[in-house]
Structure formats: structure tokens, C-alpha cells
Amino acid sequence: MAVIFVDNVEIDAEEGRTLLEVCLEKGIAIPNLCFIKHNDSPSASCRLCFVEIEGIEEPVTSCTVKVKDGMVVTTDSAEVRELQKTAFRLILSTHRIDCGNCPSRKRCELIKISRILKVKLSPEIYDPIERKVKAEEHPHLIYDISKCINCGKCVYICKKLHGRSYITFARRGIETGISFFGEKDAESIPCGKCRACADICPVSALLFYEHYSDLLKKQ
Amino acid sequence: MDDNLELIEKEMLDDISSFLEHVEPERSSLIPVLQKIQAKYSYLSSDAIKLIGKRLDLTSSEVYGVATFYNQFRFNPPGKHRIKVCMGTACHVKGGDIILENFERKLNIKTGETTRDREFSIDKVACIGCCALAPAVVVDEKIHGYVAPSKVEGIMLGFEIEKEMNERKERSSTENSDGEIIERQ
Ligand code: SF4
Ligand code: FES
Ligand code: FES
Numbered sequence: 301m302a303v304i305f306v307d308n309v310e311i312d313a314e315e316g317r318t319l320l321e322v323c324l325e326k327g328i329a330i331p332n333l334c335f336i337k338h339n340d341s342p343s344a345s346c347r348l349c350f351v352e353i354e355g356i357e358e359p360v361t362s363c364t365v366k367v368k369d370g371m372v373v374t375t376d377s378a379e380v381r382e383l384q385k386t387a388f389r390l391i392l393s394t395h396r397i398d399c400g401n402c403p404s405r406k407r408c409e410l411i412k413i414s415r416i417l418k419v420k421l422s423p424e425i426y427d428p429i430e431r432k433v434k435a436e437e438h439p440h441l442i443y444d445i446s447k448c449i450n451c452g453k454c455v456y457i458c459k460k461l462h463g464r465s466y467i468t469f470a471r472r473g474i475e476t477g478i479s480f481f482g483e484k485d486a487e488s489i490p491c492g493k494c495r496a497c498a499d500i501c502p503v504s505a506l507l508f509y510e511h512y513s514d515l516l517k518k519q
Numbered sequence: 520m521d522d523n524l525e526l527i528e529k530e531m532l533d534d535i536s537s538f539l540e541h542v543e544p545e546r547s548s549l550i551p552v553l554q555k556i557q558a559k560y561s562y563l564s565s566d567a568i569k570l571i572g573k574r575l576d577l578t579s580s581e582v583y584g585v586a587t588f589y590n591q592f593r594f595n596p597p598g599k600h601r602i603k604v605c606m607g608t609a610c611h612v613k614g615g616d617i618i619l620e621n622f623e624r625k626l627n628i629k630t631g632e633t634t635r636d637r638e639f640s641i642d643k644v645a646c647i648g649c650c651a652l653a654p655a656v657v658v659d660e661k662i663h664g665y666v667a668p669s670k671v672e673g674i675m676l677g678f679e680i681e682k683e684m685n686e687r688k689e690r691s692s693t694e695n696s697d698g699e700i701i702e703r704q
Contacts, residue, residue, distance in 0.1 A: 434629070464577065468584035479587070481580035482565070 302369035307376065313367045318342075320349050320362040323375065330375055331384055331413040333391070333502050334451040335363040343452055347387040348413065350380045359383055385417050392419075393426035395503065396446035403515035404447070404504030433475055439486040440508055441498070445477040447505035454478060454497035454506055462490055467497060467506075478506065524637065531560055535567050539574040549575055553586050562593040595633040598640030600678060603657040604630075607646030613653040619643065621671040622656075639678075 302315040306328055313322040321337060323330050333346035342363045350359040354372035359380050362373075374380070395410065399421065402408070414421050431445050452469070455478070459465040466489050470479035483489050498506045507515070535556060542548050552571055556563055563586055565579075572579040586592045604610075604619040619641070623629055626639050633640040649655050652664025658674055 465581055466578050468578075468580045470580075470584045470587040472588050479580055479583055481568070481578075481583040483579065 302367050302371070304367055304369070304371040304373060306373045315367055315369060317367050318363060319351070319365040319367055319371070319373065322367055323351075323362065323373075328375060329416050330362055331388065331416050332363060333409060333413070333449060334453065336453055336456055336500070339456065346391065346449075346451055348384055348391075350383050351375045352377050352380055381417065385419055388413060388417055388419055389424055389426055391449050392421065392424075394429045394431070395449055396428070396430075397421055402447070402504070403507060403512055405515070407504055409502035410449075429474060431475055431477060433471070433477055436480055436482050438480045438483060438491070439489075440491045441480065442507050442509060442512055443478055443480070444505050444507075447503050448477055449503055449505070450476055451502060453500045453502070457496045457500050461494065461496055466491065528564065528566075531564070532566055532570065535560075535570055539570060542574060544574055544576060546575060546577065549577070549582065549585060553582075553592060557592050561597045562595055564596070565594070593631065593642070595631060595640060596637055598633045598638055600639050600659055601657075602639060602641045603644045603647075604641065605645070605647050605653070605655045605657075606643045607650065607653075609646070609650035609653040610655055615654040617668070618654050618656060618666050618671060621668050625671060625675050 302313050304311050304313055304319075304322075306323055306326070309326075309328075311322065311326055318335075320330055320332060320335055324332075330351065331348040333348055334343055335346075335349060336342070344361045344364050347361065349362045351362045351365075352359050352374040353365065359377075362375075392410070399405070399408075399411070410421065413419075433445055435445070436443065450469070455465050455468055458467050466483065467478050467480050469476055470481075471477065486492060495508060495511075498504075498508050498511060501507075504515070538555070539552070542552055549571070552575070553563060556567055556571075560567075568582045568586070569579050571577075572582045575582070586594075602622055604615060604622060606615050606619070619630060622641050626634055626641065628634055628639075628641060630641050630643050644657070647655055647657060647662070649662060649664060652662070654666050656663045656666045656674075663670065663674065
């Protein structure tokens with residue numbers, strides 16, 4: 301067991317666990333979008349989970365830090381918030397904001413993060429970016445690239461559960477997004493019985509057809 | 520797709536299948552395999568991508584994901600006439616994207632695609648070395664400078680006329696060989 305201090309609160313935690321995970325379990329709000337439990341090599345790509353740790357000069361991403369006894373952590377210093385806000389606004393600039401018609405609604409992580417960071421749900425300083433990519437068809441899934449924030453969780457979980465990824469990142473730069481390679485053959489893919497990618501997507505950019513209609517009904 | 524194209528496609532896939540038999544079934548073979556096929560056929564068809572995936576024990580999307588990362592791969596067969604619109608810095612500043620959009624609209628395809636009859640394909644290219652003529656376009660091996668929307672119309676019209684003339688020639692030659700209609704006004 302290790303004892304750490306987060307925002308002046310003493311916390312017992314198992315040594316070697318991920319700092320972000322421990323904080324989240326204790327109800328400490330740290331914005332995060334790409335963190336996946338039990339992933340030993342986090343991509344740390346969303347750049348939202350910054351914290352300050354005593355003895356380390358610059359803020360660090362808490363999803364890549366392991367708990368050590370005596371660690372002193374601050375989660376909401378001015379510098380941390382500045383970094384998080386910039387990262388969040390950049391993410392928002394690629395996410396088409398249309399909450400009124402979005403099937404995600406309350407599930408959406410972006411809404412939660414905007415409250416923590418007190419950032420309005422609009423691109424503000426950065427011009428919105430539109431990814432002009434043809435939509436692909438899939439027997440089970442609907443993918444909306446204008447919502448996708450490229451966190452990579454769906455690709456990770458697909459590979460983890462099935463040994464290989466039936467969905468992957470395709471293209472690069474601004475046009476990067478998820479691709480199924482137009483897999484039309486429902487028999488050759490496991491998606492019919494699996495819902496993992498849609499469940500893990502923080503912004504509901506990936507949805508199953510039946511799920512989509514359910515969500516729309518609830519509104 | 521007409522029969523002829525189907526046949527070509529089938530031959531290509533048979534050839535790729537037999538080529539893949541000699542490839543080590545490992546992930547590391549992926550990029551060399553993609554390059555070989557691209558070099559030989561100038562594109563990676565979706566069936567070819569499936570075959571590669573099968574051989575290397577990857578999903579088709581994994582193969583596609585890797586291939587789309589690189590500019591050197593195309594996913595549609597090259598057209599008989601290849602239109603390459605420069606997107607280099609100078610051409611970009613001079614409105615290369617407008618020219619690109621003009622061709623796309625005219626041919627009703629997007630960049631990287633080929634018309635159904637495989638007559639035309641459009642690609643973006645980086646600086647082709649004639650920035651002074653920006654915006655520049657290469658059509659088949661010919662460079663066109665100071666391209667404006669009206670010039671796009673002109674280029675396409677040129678092809679239409681050429682096509683019509685060829686058709687007319689063909690018609691008159693078959694008619695001749697049949698020995699039926701010889702007199703033409
Ligand atoms: S579809 Fe969802 S889970 Fe997948 S990368 Fe986009 S935002 Fe992340
Ligand atoms: S959760 Fe740590 S960088 Fe995304
Ligand atoms: S930028 Fe187009 S020719 Fe140089």
C-alpha cells in the first residue's frame with residue numbers, strides 16, 4: 301500500500317497502479333478521453349489528464365504515471381488548467397457540435413469535461429475543422445466522423461477482444477478517422493454479437509443501428 | 520463494369536494470389552507487398568486488400584489503415600487520362616484547390632477516384648516544379664499552367680472532341696471493311 305496526497309487529501313492506493321485510475325476511483329475529477337483501464341501502454345494522446353506532481357517540474361499526464369508512496373499531486377493548478385483548456389478546445393474544433401440533435405446526449409464525455417474546465421461547448425478560438433471523407437457502410441455500425449475525436453479506444457478494444465482489429469484508423473492528418481474497410485459481409489466479422497466499440501466511445505461517434513434508434517426515441 | 524474490365528480484374532487477382540503464395544505470412548511483409556502490387560498494377564483493389572489480409576493474417580481494415588497512411592498508394596485503377604492537380608505551396612496560394620474542385624465536379628468523382636468508364640482519374644500532387652505557372656495541372660504527361668476554371672473546361676472539351684473524332688474514325692473504318700457503305704458526304 302502507498303499513501304499519496306491529491307489536492308491535500310490523503311489517499312491509500314496500491315503502489316504501481318495508474319495515478320489517473322486511482323484518482324477517478326476516489327471521485328477526483330480529472331478530464332480524460334483516451335484512458336483505458338488495464339492498458340499497459342497508454343497512447344496519452346488526448347492531453348487532457350495533466351496533473352502536477354511535487355518534484356517534477358512540468359505537468360505530466362496522469363494516465364502514464366504509476367502511483368508511488370508519498371506522491372504529492374495537484375490536479376487543478378492554473379498551469380494544468382491552461383494546458384487542459386487548450387487541448388480541449390483543439391479537440392472540440394474537430395467535433396461537430398450539435399448537442400440538440402446528437403444521439404449521445406448525457407453519455408457524452410465532452411459535456412462532462414466542459415463543465416470541469418468551464419469551457420463553452422464551442423470551438424471558440426479555433427476554427428472548426430471539417431473532415432471531408434466519404435461515409436462507409438457497415439452491416440451493424442454507424443460511424444459519424446464529424447463527431448469522432450480520434451481517441452482510439454474503439455480500435456484498442458476491438459483488438460483486445462478479437463485478437464485483431466476489425467476497425468482501424470485510416471488516412472492521416474486532418475482526414476484521419478476510423479475505417480471498417482467497407483466490410484459488408486456480416487458473417488466474416490464478429491460485430492453482430494459484440495458491442496464493445498460503441499460502448500467505449502466517449503462521444504457516441506460509433507453506434508449500432510438499434511442503439512441509434514433507441515437513443516433517438518429517448519429524447 | 521463491362522466484361523473486358525472484369526476479365527482484367529480477374530487476371531490481376533489471380534496473379535496477385537500466386538504472388539502472395541511466395542510471401543512470408545508475417546506482418547512485416549505488409550508494406551513491401553503493398554508496394555509491389557502498387558508498382559505492378561498502379562492501384563490496390565479492395566479484393567487485393569482482402570487477399571493480402573488473408574495471407575498475412577490481418578483484417579482487411581488493418582491492411583487498408585496502413586495503406587491509406589501513405590501517399591504512394593491508390594485504391595482506384597488509374598484512368599486512361601490521369602489528371603494531377605498540384606497542391607504545392609505556390610499552387611495552393613494561387614487557388615489550386617479551386618481547380619481541383621472544378622475537375623471533381625466536371626467528372627463527378629473525388630480526388631483519388633476514377634470515372635466508371637476508367638477514362639479519367641484525379642490525383643493531388645505536391646510541387647511539380649513549375650511554380651511560376653501556378654496553379655499548375657499535369658494531364659497525361661502535359662503540363663498546363665495558369666489554370667483557371669475556363670481552362671479546365673477547355674481541357675475537358677479537348678478530350679470530348681478527341682473522343683468523338685476517334686469514334687467517328689472507328690465507325691467509318693468498320694463500315695468500310697464491311698464493304699457496305701462506302702460513300703459518305
Ligand atoms: S469512434 Fe469513438 S472511440 Fe473510436 S476513435 Fe472516434 S471517438 Fe474514439
Ligand atoms: S487520458 Fe491521459 S492523455 Fe488522454
Ligand atoms: S507548387 Fe505547384 S508547381 Fe510548385
